[in-house]
Amino acid sequence: MNYSKEDWGARYLAKDTPWNHGDPHPEVRRLIAAGEFPFPESGNRVLVPGCGPAHDARAIAEEGYEVTGVDFSEEVTPLATATLNGCGGKFLCEDALAHDPKEPYDLVFEHTFLCAIDPSLRPRYAEMISRVLRPGGLLAIIVFPVDRPREEEGPPSTLTIDDLTELLAGSFVLRSHAAVQSGRAGREWVEEFAVFERS
Ligand SMILES: C[S@@+](CC[C@H](N)C(=O)[O-])C[C@H]1O[C@@H](n2cnc3c(N)ncnc32)[C@H](O)[C@@H]1O
Numbered sequence: 001m002n003y004s005k006e007d008w009g010a011r012y013l014a015k016d017t018p019w020n021h022g023d024p025h026p027e028v029r030r031l032i033a034a035g036e037f038p039f040p041e042s043g044n045r046v047l048v049p050g051c052g053p054a055h056d057a058r059a060i061a062e063e064g065y066e067v068t069g070v071d072f073s074e075e076v077t078p079l080a081t082a083t084l085n086g087c088g089g090k091f092l093c094e095d096a097l098a099h100d101p102k103e104p105y106d107l108v109f110e111h112t113f114l115c116a117i118d119p120s121l122r123p124r125y126a127e128m129i130s131r132v133l134r135p136g137g138l139l140a141i142i143v144f145p146v147d148r149p150r151e152e153e154g155p156p157s158t159l160t161i162d163d164l165t166e167l168l169a170g171s172f173v174l175r176s177h178a179a180v181q182s183g184r185a186g187r188e189w190v191e192e193f194a195v196f197e198r199s
Helices: 005-013 026-033 055-061 077-084 119-132 161-167
Strands: 045-049 066-071 090-093 105-111 133-143 172-179 192-198
Touching (some): 055 105, 119 133, 133 172
Parallel strands (some): 066 090
Antiparallel strands (some): 133 192
């Protein structure tokens, strides 16, 4: 199902937001603690598209990165702005698929954005990732829901590493992928962590 920005806004207004746990994804915390994320070699400029309440964006900004979180929902804007307050992170309320920064990013991190948009919009996601990342820049993504039956309507829509590899073919190579070790308790479907490098 194609959720409009009003549909997402209605979910925030109704506080019907099971994705908002009030903290970063546990795998983000685990990878940071293990010194495996973010990637110092990739550079400092980080984009978090579809950031929602911006908890992941804050965790990355607290590591000293220059983070921009983007979400098109006006209803999540006060929450995202408050989350990023004081950590140096910036929030933009706009369509992430149309995001066109003045300077390219070194790293895009995202979690539950690509799976939240309608699958018909995925080519636009690939265009956006190619446009916003510098050559050699990295897309780090928690891939979810890997094992959701494809016939079940999203969001979240089934997303696998093979789907992403196919979507990004020609402009990206898959650098690494691994099972998520610190998943969300009670989360129904499998999550994986993948890193793609822009050629
Ligand atoms: C399932 S929520 C996940 C939010 C966040 N990634 C998290 O884990 O808390 C999906 C988010 O994507 C946002 N979104 C969907 N389509 C978007 C678009 N085209 N541009 C910007 N944000 C979008 C929605 O407003 C919503 O906040």
